[in-house]
Amino acid sequence: MLPMKTLPFDRDFIEKLTETYPTPFYLYDERTLRRQARQFNAAFAWNPGFKEYFAVKANPNPALLKILQSENIGGDCSSLPELVLCERIGTAGENIMFTSNNTPAAEYRKAGELGAIINLDDITHIGFLAQCRGGSLPELLSFRWNPGELREVQSVIGNPVEAKYGLTTAQMDDAYETAKRKGVRRFGLHTMVASNMLQQDFFRCTAGTMFDLVTKIEYRTGIKIEFVNLGGGFGVAYRPDQTPLDLHRVGADIQEEYEKRGMQPLKIFTESGRLIAAESGTLITRVIHEKNIYKHYIGVDACMANLMRPGMYGAYHGITVLGKEHTPPAEPVDVVGSLCENCDKFAVDRALPPIAIGDLLAIHDAGAHGYAMGFQYNGKLRCAELLLQEDGSVRLIRRAETMDDYFATLNIGAGVPG
């Protein structure tokens, strides 16, 4: 058995918390979030214009966005509400990257109003964007590149040829030339071809390829590219046997490719969601049932509606039975929620310490694409989000949904039996 990741709290602390906030709930650790933000900034400190734009979709809680903002991290948005979230916490201008696809006009208008950096997903969007803005284009424009065939990493990330995102290599020159002709003066280049990538060399490779493309585009079109945005996809070692990315080395590898080609003063941007926020978040849930049929099931009061990664992707999340951190594992169990879907399992055949009804479980690395992917299927209500602050105090940063929230969008008029 490999050791479980340690948590910044123990059973007594959580048990006390549940007196005020019933389970299930998310608990985020401010220190861990800041540490991750600082690691990004440190790994790329060699690049004067470096900026990480946190992918808001990974965790759209304004309290967390505000913490990241104080670490000089921007917001990467792809919808109107995400743009408004940034606006409401006071992030604006080029601290927002708008990387959307299949984008409605209203979203381009809002991004323009906020002065966000707009990253176009298709060549036809140049005209569409101009139309949304009464004919003019912004001063700065970026394009998302889809590299098409990728030999080395295809098996891990899926074939970019099958991905709906971005412009083909053949369209890139034309896109920049058209934008220039229509008055754009500053340019960026974006790509995102990885998800949860733990292969160290992948990032060096991607950056190198992008630097080469920048050089070619600049030579062929006469424009100057101001930044490359490497996208997100920086992986998290969810499993105890996985090796975490060495972000510092990723930064140093990219620096080597950058200096080798003399790319100065090109700025580097990233759009990480997962690696910034995953580890800071834990889903806390209580065991409410135990069932022995063909298999041994542990039933908890959270379900896939709170965290759907295990059910949807078969994703692994570490589980700590609070108070039993040093108890050896018993026979494997399935840890399940209450959804009427058999994929509603947080763990399958997991060797955990012997579990009793009433035990508290901490589901690790749930701070990114966790709460954010929650849903109300089966009449499940979204749970609360709490923040463990640097001074040790806990703050409610989103209350749990109530039945009233569930019914709020319905028109149940008088006369409807109920």
Ligand SMILES: *Cc1c(COP(=O)(O)O)cnc(C)c1O
């Ligand atoms: C999802 C997404 C991200 C963030 O991905 P992570 O895996 O959370 O790092 C960044 N950019 C774009 C365009 C995305 O769609």
